[in-house]
Amino acid sequence: MGESYTLITGASSGFGRSIALKLAPHRNLILVGRNGESLEAVRRAGANPERHLLWVRDSSRLDVIVDELTSLLAAKGIGIEHFIHSAGITGDQLVRAVETEFVTKVFNVNFFSALEIIRPLAQKRVNKGALRTITFVSSISSKLGGKGYSVYCASKGALDALARALAVELAPTVRVNSVLPGIVETGMTKQYFTNPDFLASVQATYPLGFGRPEDIADAVEFLSSERARWITGQELIVDGGKFSSY
Numbered sequence: 001m002g003e004s005y006t007l008i009t010g011a012s013s014g015f016g017r018s019i020a021l022k023l024a025p026h027r028n029l030i031l032v033g034r035n036g037e038s039l040e041a042v043r044r045a046g047a048n049p050e051r052h053l054l055w056v057r058d059s060s061r062l063d064v065i066v067d068e069l070t071s072l073l074a075a076k077g078i079g080i081e082h083f084i085h086s087a088g089i090t091g092d093q094l095v096r097a098v099e100t101e102f103v104t105k106v107f108n109v110n111f112f113s114a115l116e117i118i119r120p121l122a123q124k125r126v127n128k129g130a131l132r133t134i135t136f137v138s139s140i141s142s143k144l145g146g147k148g149y150s151v152y153c154a155s156k157g158a159l160d161a162l163a164r165a166l167a168v169e170l171a172p173t174v175r176v177n178s179v180l181p182g183i184v185e186t187g188m189t190k191q192y193f194t195n196p197d198f199l200a201s202v203q204a205t206y207p208l209g210f211g212r213p214e215d216i217a218d219a220v221e222f223l224s225s226e227r228a229r230w231i232t233g234q235e236l237i238v239d240g241g242k243f244s245s246y
């Protein structure tokens, strides 16, 4: 096998971007997202841009993921050692009005695309046994309800269950964990952070106040590193104490 890479979905924005910038000095990266310009900007903003590759892909197109990834690894003669899944979308629909198209879209990006990426990565023929860690960016929404957010919450719960099950199935070679962030200002949430009522009411529910994307990137970096060599199947809540307070 040639060089080893870390594949990061959602690398064009928010947590994925922050994770990419943190890992860029010491890993070879494959940055994944739909927006090629934003991915290129992240590649250039980080260390060693010449070492990193882009895979411009709409993750909701599940039918092409396995073939594209398999071809990419073969063409470059590389393996994926670490997989970090940060791509995600949200949206609110009350369950009485929920549309199948919405459910499919949320689950395709948040859950099924990760599964489609893992399938070839777990195959010796394709990835040459390179895989060592899988880290999902889930959400505290997998543990907490939110009116109108049942589909998003369920998609994150599915991701956490997948992490636990794969931690058993892929041991002892591959460790699989989830990071569960509380709300942080990113592209996904910026509209809330311009709302003074939200800031006043929600910030008070975070004992440590609001965090930054780098706080999530630190947790992801740890779980995908050798320092976490005896941690698998776990959910690491990174939320400034929100989940512990009532």
Ligand SMILES: NC(=O)c1ccc[n+]([C@@H]2O[C@H](COP(=O)([O-])OP(=O)(O)OC[C@H]3O[C@@H](n4cnc5c(N)ncnc54)[C@H](OP(=O)(O)O)[C@@H]3O)[C@@H](O)[C@H]2O)c1
Residues within 6 Å of the ligand: 009, 010, 011, 012, 013, 014, 015, 016, 032, 033, 034, 035, 036, 038, 057, 058, 059, 060, 086, 087, 088, 089, 090, 109, 137, 138, 139, 140, 180, 181, 182, 183, 184, 185, 186, 187, 188, 189
């Ligand atoms: N921000 C929060 O408060 C918060 C809290 C808990 C959990 N999370 C989770 O954290 C993860 C990252 O979110 P974020 O806050 O960083 O949001 P963000 O800034 O909106 O980033 C979302 C990322 O997902 C990618 N993405 C979305 N749809 C895609 C698609 N169809 N195909 C490929 N890529 C797609 C986007 O890339 P392109 O636009 O280039 O496609 C972007 O890089 C998500 O899974 C989210 O559920 C966020």
